[in-house]
Amino acid sequence: MxxxxxxxxxxxxxxxxxxxxxxxxxxxxxxxxxxxxxxxxxxxxxxxxxxxxxxxxxxxxxxxxxxxxxxxxxxxxxxxxxxxxxxxxxxxxxxxxxxxxxxxxxxxxxxxxxxxxxxxxxxxxxxxxxxxxxxxxxxxxxxxxxxxxxxxxxxxxxxxxxxxxxxxxxxxxxxxxxxxxxxxxxxxxxxxxxxxxxxxxxxxxxxxxxxxxxxxxxxxxxxxxxxxxxxxxxxxxxxxxGRDVSQFYERKSHAPGEMMFEARAVRTPAHPRHEINFTLRAGEIVGLAGLVGAGRTELLQTLFGVAPAVGGELRVRGETVALRSPIDAIRSGIALVPEDRKQQGLVIEMAVSENLSLASLRRDQRGGFLNRPAEQAICDEMIPKLSIKTPSPAQPAQFLSGGNQQKVVLGKWLALAPRVLLLDEPTRGIDIGAKREIYALMDRLAAEGVAVLFVSSEMEEILGMADRVLVMHEGRLTGELSRAELGEEAVMQLATGGKKPARE
Amino acid sequence: MKKILGIFALLVAVCVVTVLFSDRFLTAYNLENVIRRTALFGIISIGVAFVIITGGIDLSIGSLICLVGCGLPWLLSVKGLPLPVALAAVLGASLLIGLAHGLLITKLRLQPFVVTLCGLLLYRGLARGLTGDQTQGFGAAHDGLRWLATGKLAVPGLGGFGVPMPCVILLFVAIAAAVFLNHTIYGRYLLALGRNEQAARYSGIDTSHMILLAYVICSGLAGLGGTLFVLDVNSAQPVDFGNFYELYAVAAAVLGGCSLRGGEGAILGVVIGAALMQVLRNMITLTGLPTHIEFAVIGAVILVGVSADEVVKRLAAKRRAAREAVVG
Amino acid sequence: MNRSLARIPALLLVLLFAFVGCKKSDSGAGATPAAKKPRIAYVCNGVADFWSIAKVGAEKAGSDLSANVSVHMPTEGISDQKRIVEDLITRGVDGIAISPIDPVNQTDLLNKVAKQTKLITHDSDAPASDRLLYIGVDNYAAGRLCGALVKEALPNGGSIMIFIGRLEQDNAKRRRQGVIDEVLGRPHNPTNYDVPGTVLKNDKYTILGTLTDQFDRVAGKAHVEDTLSKHPDIGCMVGLFGYNPPLILEALKQAGKLGKVQVVAFDEDAATLQSIKDGNVHGTVVQNPYMYGYKSVELLLALQKGDKTVIPASKFIDIPARQIRKDNVEAFWSDLKIKLGKRD
Incomplete structure (x- = not known):
C-alpha cells in the first residue's frame, strides 16, 4: 500500500x-x-x-x-x-x-x-x-x-x-x-x-x-x-x-547440571484436577508457555508456596520439601519474580535499598536487629551488578523506570543466592534496553548453576531464551519441547490444547 | 524527621499562643499536669500507631481502658485479690484481647474495623456487667501503686519541677517502640507490610505474625494506659470511663505522621501529636474559653494541621518532580 | 457458611421454645394473685450510684406495696431513654416515673406516654408535658443550700470555680444557678440564668466560671488541675455532679493543696463523705434518691388505683435536699449504708 x-x-x-x-x-x-x-x-x-x-x-x-x-x-x-x-x-x-x-x-x-x-x-x-x-x-x-x-x-x-x-x-x-x-x-x-x-x-x-x-x-x-x-x-x-543489536537474546549453551527441582503429580489449588510433572536442572533455562489463563502464574505461585499445592510432591535437590508459604520456598532456595511488579514484587514507596534487602533481613539479622552494614553491602553489590539506574539507594522504588524496578526485584532475590529462580513475565512493560539486560542476567545465572523457570507470553522470548519449554493449556501441562523441537507452531499447538507435533 | 517538623511547629505555635494569653502556662505545676496527661495519652497513641502502620485500626481502645480501669480497682477492692495478681490479670487480659483481635484479623480474615468495633461494645459491656455499673476506685488505698501515675521524680535545680512518673514510663515505651520500629527487622517488616502486604509476603515475611504482634502491642499499651488512667483519677465509672479515647489516640497518631493507609509512622511524631491535643485542652481552660467549644477548637486545629501538612508535602513533591525532570 | 446455615433451624427452634415458654408462664401467672400485681417502671437518666440508691427505694416500695417494679438506666443518653420508654409502652405498664434527660424536647414523647399510662416525673421535671406530677428536689433551692455552704466555707470571701458534668439538663442549670444566686446574695428567683463564660462577682465573692466535662473523668480532673494553674489562690471549688468532688479532691491531693482550698460538694460519693469526716470537704448537699424511688412507686400505685387526691395543686412533691457537714455526716452515712444493704 x-x-x-x-x-x-x-x-x-x-x-x-x-x-x-x-x-x-x-x-x-x-x-x-x-x-x-x-x-x-x-x-x-x-x-x-x-x-x-x-x-x-x-x-x-x-x-x-x-x-x-x-x-x-x-x-x-x-x-x-x-x-x-x-x-x-x-x-x-x-x-x-x-x-x-x-x-x-x-x-x-x-x-x-x-x-x-x-x-x-x-x-x-x-x-x-x-x-x-x-x-x-x-x-x-x-x-x-x-x-x-x-x-x-x-x-x-x-x-x-x-x-x-x-x-x-x-x-x-x-x-x-x-x-x-x-x-x-x-x-x-x-x-x-x-x-x-x-x-x-x-x-x-x-x-x-x-x-x-x-x-x-x-x-x-x-x-x-x-x-x-x-x-x-x-x-x-x-x-x-539506536544501535545494532545483532544478538538480542543472549543464550549461551550450557550442559545441564544436577537435578535441582522436581514436581511430581503436583496439583495446584487453581486447577486441582490436573497433575503436573516436570523437572529443572542446574544451569537450565526452561520456558513456561501458554495462553493467558492457562494456569502458568498459578503454577509458579504453588511452587513458591503462595498457593500451596493440594497434592503431589515437590523436591529440591532430591529432598522432599513442604512449601506451605513463601518462607518455606525461600528456605529451600526458591525465589519468585512475580508478574505484578508493583503489587507483589516491590514495596513501591520504600527505598531501593530497603527493597533490595527485604528478603535478606532475616538471614542477616543480629538478634532481631537490622544489620545495616549487610544491607549496605547488598546495595553496593546489586546496584552496579544489575546496573540499576537510581540517583541513590535511598530513592523510593516508585520513581524508577519499569526496567529498573524489575532489576530491583531481581536484586532482592540474587542477594539470597537462590538455587531455583522462578520468573513470571519478567520483561513485561519494560523497555528494550532493560529487557536485554534481564536476558543477559538470566543467562549468567544459569551459567552459575541456577535453575531458571520463566513464564512468558511473548513467543520470541520463549524461542530466544529457553533451553526447553513446558506448555500449559487450561491448567494442564500439555507438553514439553526440547530445544530441537522448539518452534512457534509447536508451542501454539500445545498451548491451544493440541498434540505435540510428531518429530520430523 | 521532616515529617514531624510540621506537627512540632504546630505544637510550638499553640504553646506560644497559650503563653501569650496565660502567664500560668509555664508554671511548674501546670507543665507537670500537661506532661502527665500527654504521657497517658501518648502511651495509648503509640499502641494504636503500630496497628495503623499495618494499615489497620483499633476502635476498642477506649473500651479496653474502661475494662482495665474499672477491672483493676474492682479486682483489688471488691474481689480482694492481691495486688500482683490483679495487675497481672488486667495486663494479661489486655494482651489476650490483642491476641484475639490479631487472630480474628489474620486467620479469619475479618476486617480490623469490624473486629475492634465489636470489641468496643464488648469490653465496655463486660466492664459494666462485672461491676454492675458501680463506680470503681481505690479509695485511700494503694498509694504506692498510684505513685506510678501521680508521683514525680524531682529534678534538682528546676525550682520544684518534677518529671511525672507517667512521663518516665512513656519514655521507656517510646524508646522501646522507636528502636523496635526503626532498628529491628520486625519494625522494617511492619513498615513494609503496611505499604504492601502482598509484596511483603512474597518477600518471605510472615505478615500474619507481624500483624498479630501489632494488635498485641496496641492492646497491651491500651491496658497499661488504662491502668495508669485509673491510678491517676482514682475513679472509674464503667459507662463513660475512656469513652472516645480510641479517637484521641488515632488522632494523635495521625497528627504524628501515621498514614491510615499504613506503612508510615514515627514514634516521636505520635508523642508530639498527643502533646498537641493536651496542650490545646489546657489552653482552653487557661485562657478561659468556654469548655463546651473544646471539641470544636481541637477539631479545627487538627484539621488545619493535617491540611497544612498535606499542602507542604504536595509542594515538596512538585519541587522534587521538577528537579528530577531536569536531571532526567 | 454451611455450618452457620445449619445452625439457623436450631436457633429458630430455640426461639420458638423460648416464646412458647414465655407465653406459658404468662398465662400460668395469670391465674395467681401475683400476676395482678401492677407493673411500675422507674426510668432514670443515666447510670450512677445515685440511681442505684433510688433503685433500692423503688424496689423497696415495690415489695412493701406489692407491685412489679422495673428500674431502667439508659446508657447512651436521650435516644436510649426514648427507646426504653417506647419499649415499655409496647410491653404495657401501669405507670412510668421518668427523669427526662431533655425535658423541653421530650415533651412530645412524654405526652404520648401520658396518654397510654400514668406518667410522673422525678429528679428532673418536664413542666410543659402532661405528666401528673413531679417528685424531686427543688434544684434551685438545693443549689442555694449549696451556696450557703460555700459562704460558710469562705466567711471572708474569695474566688470560686464550679465543676459540673454538663449543663444541658434542667436540674443542672437550676442547681448551678442556685449556688450563684446564693453566693452573690441575689433574691430568690428560680428563672435566673447566667450564661457560662463570664466572671460573676460582688464585693465579697468572685465566681470565676463553670467547667463542664461531659462525664469524661480524666477531663474533669484536668479541669481542676488547670484551674489550680490559672488561679493558684482560688478559695473554693464546688463540684455539682456526684463524681466531681472526688476528682477535685484527687487533684488537690496531688497538688498538695488538700485543706488549703475549700471544697463544697453535691451528692454523697463515698470519697466525698470520707473527706467531710477528714475535714477536707466543708460540706455537701444531698438529695434523697431513696425517697425519689420509694415515693415514685407509691404515688404511681395510688394513681393507678384512681386516687387523684395525691396530686397536689402545685403538682410538685418536694423531697427536700439536706446539708451534710462534719457534725451529721456519720449518721447520714450509716443510714445510707443500711439502705444500700452494705455493711461496714
Whole structure:
C-alpha cells in the first residue's frame, strides 16, 4: 500500500515540553487512508505523549496537526472526536454495568419524546457490531463479556461516533492469543473499509503482522521509518535502541547440571484436577508457555508456596520439601519474580535499598536487629551488578523506570543466592534496553548453576531464551519441547490444547 | 524527621499562643499536669500507631481502658485479690484481647474495623456487667501503686519541677517502640507490610505474625494506659470511663505522621501529636474559653494541621518532580 | 457458611421454645394473685450510684406495696431513654416515673406516654408535658443550700470555680444557678440564668466560671488541675455532679493543696463523705434518691388505683435536699449504708 498524496492525518514538527523535560522534539508523522501505522519506541520515547496530543488530551507547544490537509485545533477530547479521531486506551473506558448498546451510544443516546429510544439503540448497535464479526445481543451487560470482546465493543463505540482514525494503545496487553488474533482480523477489515489505525505496541511480532508502515520514536524524536517490506525484528530494534543489536537474546549453551527441582503429580489449588510433572536442572533455562489463563502464574505461585499445592510432591535437590508459604520456598532456595511488579514484587514507596534487602533481613539479622552494614553491602553489590539506574539507594522504588524496578526485584532475590529462580513475565512493560539486560542476567545465572523457570507470553522470548519449554493449556501441562523441537507452531499447538507435533 | 517538623511547629505555635494569653502556662505545676496527661495519652497513641502502620485500626481502645480501669480497682477492692495478681490479670487480659483481635484479623480474615468495633461494645459491656455499673476506685488505698501515675521524680535545680512518673514510663515505651520500629527487622517488616502486604509476603515475611504482634502491642499499651488512667483519677465509672479515647489516640497518631493507609509512622511524631491535643485542652481552660467549644477548637486545629501538612508535602513533591525532570 | 446455615433451624427452634415458654408462664401467672400485681417502671437518666440508691427505694416500695417494679438506666443518653420508654409502652405498664434527660424536647414523647399510662416525673421535671406530677428536689433551692455552704466555707470571701458534668439538663442549670444566686446574695428567683463564660462577682465573692466535662473523668480532673494553674489562690471549688468532688479532691491531693482550698460538694460519693469526716470537704448537699424511688412507686400505685387526691395543686412533691457537714455526716452515712444493704 502506498501513501496517498495528501495524507489523512499529518503531524508536523510537534514539540511538547514538560517541566524540565522535552517529551517531543519536532516530531513528524503521517497516516494515510486505510493505513495501519505502527508507532514503536522504548518507554519514554514519546509515543504516549504524541497519542494524547492526537486525542486532544494534551496540547503541543508548537507544531500543527492537519486532517485532510487542513490545520485542526484539538482543544479537548470532544474536539478530537468531532474530527473523527478516537483513542482506545490501554485501560478500557466502558461502563461495565451498562449493556453493549448503551455503551456504544453513551453520551449520544437517540431519544424519542425525551426518553431513551431503546429500539433504535438495538437496531443501530447491530449495524456497528456486525462488521466486527460480533453476533452479540446489544442487551448484554459489558461486564459479562470477556476482556477481548470488550475491546471490540470499544472499537464499535468509536466507529459509531464516525471515527476515521483509531488510536490503539497496547491493545493486546490483556488479551489471550485467540482474542488478539480476532482483533488483528478486525483491524485488517477496518483497513479495507478505509479506516486508519495508529497502533502502539511493545510486541514487535504483532507489529510485523499488522503494520503497513512503522514510525519509530526515540528520546522524543523521529528515529526512522520502515515501509512494509523493510519491517523486520532486527530493523525495528535497531531504530528503537539506536544501535545494532545483532544478538538480542543472549543464550549461551550450557550442559545441564544436577537435578535441582522436581514436581511430581503436583496439583495446584487453581486447577486441582490436573497433575503436573516436570523437572529443572542446574544451569537450565526452561520456558513456561501458554495462553493467558492457562494456569502458568498459578503454577509458579504453588511452587513458591503462595498457593500451596493440594497434592503431589515437590523436591529440591532430591529432598522432599513442604512449601506451605513463601518462607518455606525461600528456605529451600526458591525465589519468585512475580508478574505484578508493583503489587507483589516491590514495596513501591520504600527505598531501593530497603527493597533490595527485604528478603535478606532475616538471614542477616543480629538478634532481631537490622544489620545495616549487610544491607549496605547488598546495595553496593546489586546496584552496579544489575546496573540499576537510581540517583541513590535511598530513592523510593516508585520513581524508577519499569526496567529498573524489575532489576530491583531481581536484586532482592540474587542477594539470597537462590538455587531455583522462578520468573513470571519478567520483561513485561519494560523497555528494550532493560529487557536485554534481564536476558543477559538470566543467562549468567544459569551459567552459575541456577535453575531458571520463566513464564512468558511473548513467543520470541520463549524461542530466544529457553533451553526447553513446558506448555500449559487450561491448567494442564500439555507438553514439553526440547530445544530441537522448539518452534512457534509447536508451542501454539500445545498451548491451544493440541498434540505435540510428531518429530520430523 | 521532616515529617514531624510540621506537627512540632504546630505544637510550638499553640504553646506560644497559650503563653501569650496565660502567664500560668509555664508554671511548674501546670507543665507537670500537661506532661502527665500527654504521657497517658501518648502511651495509648503509640499502641494504636503500630496497628495503623499495618494499615489497620483499633476502635476498642477506649473500651479496653474502661475494662482495665474499672477491672483493676474492682479486682483489688471488691474481689480482694492481691495486688500482683490483679495487675497481672488486667495486663494479661489486655494482651489476650490483642491476641484475639490479631487472630480474628489474620486467620479469619475479618476486617480490623469490624473486629475492634465489636470489641468496643464488648469490653465496655463486660466492664459494666462485672461491676454492675458501680463506680470503681481505690479509695485511700494503694498509694504506692498510684505513685506510678501521680508521683514525680524531682529534678534538682528546676525550682520544684518534677518529671511525672507517667512521663518516665512513656519514655521507656517510646524508646522501646522507636528502636523496635526503626532498628529491628520486625519494625522494617511492619513498615513494609503496611505499604504492601502482598509484596511483603512474597518477600518471605510472615505478615500474619507481624500483624498479630501489632494488635498485641496496641492492646497491651491500651491496658497499661488504662491502668495508669485509673491510678491517676482514682475513679472509674464503667459507662463513660475512656469513652472516645480510641479517637484521641488515632488522632494523635495521625497528627504524628501515621498514614491510615499504613506503612508510615514515627514514634516521636505520635508523642508530639498527643502533646498537641493536651496542650490545646489546657489552653482552653487557661485562657478561659468556654469548655463546651473544646471539641470544636481541637477539631479545627487538627484539621488545619493535617491540611497544612498535606499542602507542604504536595509542594515538596512538585519541587522534587521538577528537579528530577531536569536531571532526567 | 454451611455450618452457620445449619445452625439457623436450631436457633429458630430455640426461639420458638423460648416464646412458647414465655407465653406459658404468662398465662400460668395469670391465674395467681401475683400476676395482678401492677407493673411500675422507674426510668432514670443515666447510670450512677445515685440511681442505684433510688433503685433500692423503688424496689423497696415495690415489695412493701406489692407491685412489679422495673428500674431502667439508659446508657447512651436521650435516644436510649426514648427507646426504653417506647419499649415499655409496647410491653404495657401501669405507670412510668421518668427523669427526662431533655425535658423541653421530650415533651412530645412524654405526652404520648401520658396518654397510654400514668406518667410522673422525678429528679428532673418536664413542666410543659402532661405528666401528673413531679417528685424531686427543688434544684434551685438545693443549689442555694449549696451556696450557703460555700459562704460558710469562705466567711471572708474569695474566688470560686464550679465543676459540673454538663449543663444541658434542667436540674443542672437550676442547681448551678442556685449556688450563684446564693453566693452573690441575689433574691430568690428560680428563672435566673447566667450564661457560662463570664466572671460573676460582688464585693465579697468572685465566681470565676463553670467547667463542664461531659462525664469524661480524666477531663474533669484536668479541669481542676488547670484551674489550680490559672488561679493558684482560688478559695473554693464546688463540684455539682456526684463524681466531681472526688476528682477535685484527687487533684488537690496531688497538688498538695488538700485543706488549703475549700471544697463544697453535691451528692454523697463515698470519697466525698470520707473527706467531710477528714475535714477536707466543708460540706455537701444531698438529695434523697431513696425517697425519689420509694415515693415514685407509691404515688404511681395510688394513681393507678384512681386516687387523684395525691396530686397536689402545685403538682410538685418536694423531697427536700439536706446539708451534710462534719457534725451529721456519720449518721447520714450509716443510714445510707443500711439502705444500700452494705455493711461496714
Amino acid at each position: 502506498t501513501a496517498p498524496a495528501t495524507p489523512l492525518l499529518e503531524v508536523r514538527r510537534v514539540t511538547k515540553q514538560f517541566p524540565g523535560v522535552r517529551a517531543l522534539r519536532s516530531v513528524n508523522l503521517s497516516l494515510g487512508r486505510g493505513e495501519v501505522l505502527a508507532v514503536i519506541g522504548e518507554n519514554g520515547a514519546g509515543k504516549s505523549t504524541l497519542m494524547k496530543i492526537l486525542a486532544g488530551v494534551q496540547h503541543p507547544d508548537s507544531g500543527e496537526v492537519r486532517l485532510d490537509g487542513a490545520v485542526i485545533e484539538l482543544r479537548d477530547v470532544q474536539a478530537a472526536q468531532r474530527h473523527g479521531i478516537a483513542l482506545i486506551h490501554q485501560e478500557l473506558n466502558l461502563a461495565g454495568n451498562l449493556d453493549i448498546g448503551a455503551n456504544i451510544f453513551l453520551g449520544r443516546e437517540p431519544a424519542r419524546f425525551g426518553f431513551v429510544d431503546r429500539a433504535t439503540i438495538r437496531s443501530e448497535s447491530a449495524k456497528f457490531l456486525a462488521p466486527l464479526g460480533l453476533d452479540l445481543d446489544p442487551d448484554t451487560r459489558v461486564d459479562d463479556l470477556p476482556i477481548g470482546l470488550q475491546q471490540l465493543i470499544e472499537i464499535a463505540k468509536a466507529l459509531a461516533s464516525r471515527a476515521r482514525v483509531l488510536i490503539m494503545d497496547e491493545p493486546t496487553s490483556s488479551l489471550t492469543q485467540h482474542e488478539s488474533a480476532r482483533l488483528f482480523q478486525v483491524i485488517k477489515d477496518l483497513r479495507t473499509q478505509g479506516v486508519s489505525v495508529v497502533y502502539i505496541s511493545h510486541r514487535l511480532g504483532e507489529v510485523k503482522e499488522l503494520a503497513d508502515r512503522v514510525t519509530v520514536l526515540r528520546d522524543g524524536e523521529n528515529a526512522g521509518e520502515l515501509s512494509r517490506d523493510a519491517i523486520s525484528h532486527d530493523a525495528m530494534v535497531r531504530l528503537m535502541v
